[in-house]
Structure formats: C-alpha cells, structure tokens
Amino acid sequence: xxxxxxxxxxxxxHPQELLCQALAEIVGEENVLLxxxxxKHTTFxxxxxxxxxxxxxxxxQTQAILDLLSEQxxxxxxxxxxxxxxxxDEGFPGVVVDLSQQLxxxxxxxxxxxxxxxxxxxxxxxxxxxxxxSGLEFACGIPxxxxxxxxxxxxAYEGCIADVLKTATVRFADGTVHTLTNEELNFGYRMSKxxxxxxxxxxxxxxxTTAPFEKIRAKMEDYTRRREEKQPLDLPSAGxxxxxxxxxxxxxxIGDAGLSGFxxxxxxxxxxxxxxxxxxxxxxASEVLAVVKHVQAEVRKQFGVELEPEIQxxxxx
Numbered sequence: 001x002x003x004x005x006x007x008x009x010x011x012x013x014h015p016q017e018l019l020c021q022a023l024a025e026i027v028g029e030e031n032v033l034l035x036x037x038x039x040k041h042t043t044f045x046x047x048x049x050x051x052x053x054x055x056x057x058x059x060x061q062t063q064a065i066l067d068l069l070s071e072q073x074x075x076x077x078x079x080x081x082x083x084x085x086x087x088x089d090e091g092f093p094g095v096v097v098d099l100s101q102q103l104x105x106x107x108x109x110x111x112x113x114x115x116x117x118x119x120x121x122x123x124x125x126x127x128x129x130x131x132x133x134s135g136l137e138f139a140c141g142i143p144x145x146x147x148x149x150x151x152x153x154x155x156a157y158e159g160c161i162a163d164v165l166k167t168a169t170v171r172f173a174d175g176t177v178h179t180l181t182n183e184e185l186n187f188g189y190r191m192s193k194x195x196x197x198x199x200x201x202x203x204x205x206x207x208x209t210t211a212p213f214e215k216i217r218a219k220m221e222d223y224t225r226r227r228e229e230k231q232p233l234d235l236p237s238a239g240x241x242x243x244x245x246x247x248x249x250x251x252x253x254i255g256d257a258g259l260s261g262f263x264x265x266x267x268x269x270x271x272x273x274x275x276x277x278x279x280x281x282x283x284x285a286s287e288v289l290a291v292v293k294h295v296q297a298e299v300r301k302q303f304g305v306e307l308e309p310e311i312q313x314x315x316x317x
Contacts (some may be wrong), residue, residue, distance in 0.1 A: 056102065135208040153189070
C-alpha cells in the first residue's frame with residue numbers, strides 16, 4: 001500500500017464501531033446486528049431499527065454485555081418478545097439486548113419451575129401443564145417472556161405473576177445480582193420493583209401446585225376459547241393498550257365513547273375488543289401514538305376518566 005492510500009485510514013474508529021467490536025468479542029460477530037429492524041421483534045410490527053442489536057447466549061454473556069454497556073454509558077434496552085412495546089419509527093439509537101432467543105433454559109424440581117428470562121410465558125405454562133403443575137394456566141395466551149412478565153406483573157383471567165412467583169434473580173443498575181423474594185419485588189397492578197427501578201431479570205422460580213393434568217388442560221382450553229372469541233388475535237397488536245381504570249373497564253369506556261373502529265392510517269381501535277389497538281396493515285408507531293392520544297382525550301372529555309397506557313413506548317416520539 002502506498003502512502004497516498006494509507007493517508008485515508010488515519011481517522012480513529014467511530015465509538016459505535018468500537019462498541020460493536022467489543023460486543024462481538026463477547027457474543028461473536030454473528031450475534032451483533034447493525035440497523036436491525038425492530039418491527040421484526042415486536043408483536044405490533046411497527047418501529048425503526050436498533051443501532052446495534054445483540055443476542056447473548058446465556059446469563060454470563062448477558063452480564064458481560066451489560067457490564068460493557070454500563071462502562072461505556074451506552075443507551076440500552078432489554079428486549080423480550082416485544083409484546084407490550086411500541087418502538088418509534090426512527091428506531092432506537094442505542095443497543096437492544098435480545099434475551100428471548102437464547103436465555104431459554106428451564107428446570108423443574110418438585111413443584112418448583114425455574115426459568116431463564118427469555119423463556120416464553122406460553123411455553124412455561126405448557127411445560128407446567130404437561131407435568132401436572134398448576135398455577136400458570138392464566139398465562140397460556142400471554143405472548144411475552146418470563147422477564148417481561150415479571151417486569152409488568154403480567155396477568156389475565158384473575159391470575160397474575162405475583163400469585164405464583166417465589167423468587168427472581170435480577171441485575172441492578174450497579175451491576176450487582178440479587179435474588180429477590182416475591183415480597184421484595186413490590187408487585188402491584190402491572191407494576192413491580194423491576195419496572196420501577198429498571199432492573200434486568202435473569203431468571204425466576206415459580207412455586208406451583210400439583211393437580212390432575214385433565215383439570216389443568218380444561219382450564220387452559222377455556223381461557224384459550226374465551227380469548228379467541230373476544231380478542232383480535234388475527235391482527236398485530238400489543239394486547240390491552242390501557243391499564244384498567246379503578247371502577248371501570250377501559251374497553252367499555254372506549255366503546256361507550258364511540259371509538260370502536262376509530263382509525264388513523266393503518267392503526268385502528270379493534271372492533272372486536274375496544275381495549276385493543278391493532279395494525280390493520282402498514283401502520284406506523286406515530287399512528288399508534290396518535291390513536292392512543294385521541295382515545296385518551298375522548299374518554300377524558302366524555303367521562304372524566306384518565307386512561308393510562310399499559311404498553312411501553314421506546315425511542316423518540
């Protein structure tokens with residue numbers, strides 16, 4: 001190479017390039033993706049790319065990644081199955097750490113089921129049922145991960161994570177890892193210490209009970225039938241958009257406000273279940289937010305009730 005060629009290579013590497021290289025040293029180049037479209041990783045199917053998207057193969061790699069990101073001060077987001085998430089159309093300018101693909105170990109001892117954060121909640125409920133363990137039936141149709149479910153105390157059909165969780169092993173912002181009891185996790189309605197303090201769930205232990213397989217399966221089939229009858233499962237969505245306001249049901253308020261079927265672009269208030277907002281085709285994140293804001297304003301104006309989103313917005317809106 002002559003001197004004229006080398007003169008073009010004197011610029012120092014971009015900080016993102018250095019971060020990308022450091023991440024690749026932890027997880028391998030094939031597990032660090034540039035400009036990965038986050039619409040592929042959310043159930044709403046909207047959102048722009050992540051600057052960097054990294055897939056750890058286990059808890060040790062997850063720890064190493066989070067240590068690195070903390071040292072670098074790099075913005076980051078822990079992703080499960082993206083079932084309660086709306087990513088902005090511009091995407092996320094930091095590092096998305098996807099725990100759903102490889103943090104999927106499960107073990108069972110007696111009536112205790114131990115699952116890593118990336119395990120699908122549906123898979124966990126199926127596994128428990130197959131072993132005649134009861135307690136996770138309510139989760140048979142919730143499309144998130146164990147980590148995400150603990151983050152927001154996911155629930156359905158009068159059951160929730162707080163009812164069956166014994167302990168969760170979590171990483172704190174300072175990099176320390178602690179196993180917290182159910183009481184220490186401060187569960188509330190769609191809330192937990194994990195959400196309040198932005199902790200990272202690594203694994204969880206559930207305390208279940210034994211029951212006849214046929215009884216467990218019958219309950220799960222009943223929940224599935226009710227879900228299929230009432231929810232728009234054929235279209236991309238993020239599930240129930242709003243928390244239940246005290247004394248009301250969000251879906252009924254939205255319907256009573258005349259908003260069933262209200263649409264902006266490709267995003268619509270579901271006519272099947274007014275508590276859901278669905279992507280009827282080509283919807284964008286900004287349209288999701290516009291529909292959410294319109295619904296909030298109308299319900300506030302007509303009934304004086306404040307609807308608080310259950311879904312999370314990531315990126316610039």
